[in-house]
Amino acid sequence: MAGIKDATGDLNRAKYILAHRPDGFAVYSGDDPTAMELCLLGGDGDISVTANVAPRLMASMIESALAGKVEEAEAANNQLRGLHSELFIEPNPIPSKWVLSEMGIMRSDCRLPLVPLTDSGRTAVREACGMAGINL
Template identity: 55%
Template sequence: MFKGSMVALVTPMKADNSLDWDALHKLVEWHIEQGTHGIVAVGTTGESATLNMAEHAEVIRKVVDQVNGRIPVVAGTGANSTSEALELTAAAKDACADACLLVTPYYNKPPQEGLYQHFKVIAESVAIPQLLYNVPGRTAVDMQADTVGRLAELPNIIGIKEATGSMERLQAIQAVTPDEFILLSGDDGTALEFMRLGGHGEISVTANVAPALTAKLCELALAGDVEEAQIIDERLMPLHNTLFLEANPIPVKWALHRMGLIGDAIRLPLTPLAAEYRPALEAAIESAGISLSK
């Protein structure tokens, strides 16, 4: 169920800082039309760190209701407070999300045992499938493969989004988890290699901008047609790179604005993409065959 191209969806906003529900609705429909295989609502790319609890839960509910079972919806419900992560995960279950994505607690740097206990409490408290999310470049904590293996023994924990970009880490996780454990890349630039080595798909930032191409890349990779997938990956590589010229989701929100899909609003402490980076991102968008708004 959770495989292929799963977009880490942005959360559109208005100039007054309120959430832009109309733009969100249009984005969800566009992704379904373009062949995106699943939607991750309110993850890192969805600015989860700056949405309050009520907004967070409402975005999840609206996306789930609109998708209406057409593709899977995964709710980002991680937090650096276990009680807050529990609350968000329970809200996602109440909204009928298909699964939750829980990032490792950021900033407070828990030890491996703390990570295990954090995820164990949530898994045993809320009856919804849960995907772990390891992204040490943002959280300052790296969940080791042995910890993932321990957590994989818990019934509600069904997979991981692994965003280190390390194939050695992927193989270490494969060695300590069952075959059915879902392995999703969280790094667009290395996602093809991740799938070639047995991963099941990716949770993608690039898919926000190039949903059809990212979906096709994943379909080819999972079918074993790596050469054709490589052609698409090379076409998308400038996007993979330029979408991280500044902290995610600054570049991707600006890209979608230039495509005419959302406004240019982003919440502090993030700010719109610096002017010096815009020409490179525009060129990457166009090199992927995507039109910019006039």
């Protein structure tokens, strides 16, 4: 094994893994809401859902955290906070696919078992996108 993706969101668990990992063993976050903190603790990066719709801002946050630039990482994370949660307002990847279709990157249709994002989901995700500087 070369590493692990920790998607639990449990930073105490992440601290334990980081403290006990062998040399060369990578630890990646798989939980966007806690990815910045995991990287600041010594993690190696993030396997992200949010990065699908906000790649530059997410990369900036992770790069800042890995470099120990806490204020820069926090500023980016604050912009992304709404997306981190609203992209899971309905089953993943429905909200992300909807955003990407609104951006013109992909078609808007879904295949079963996925269904289209609800109207209330669209409203919430659109608002979170606006907070992250994504105009739909």
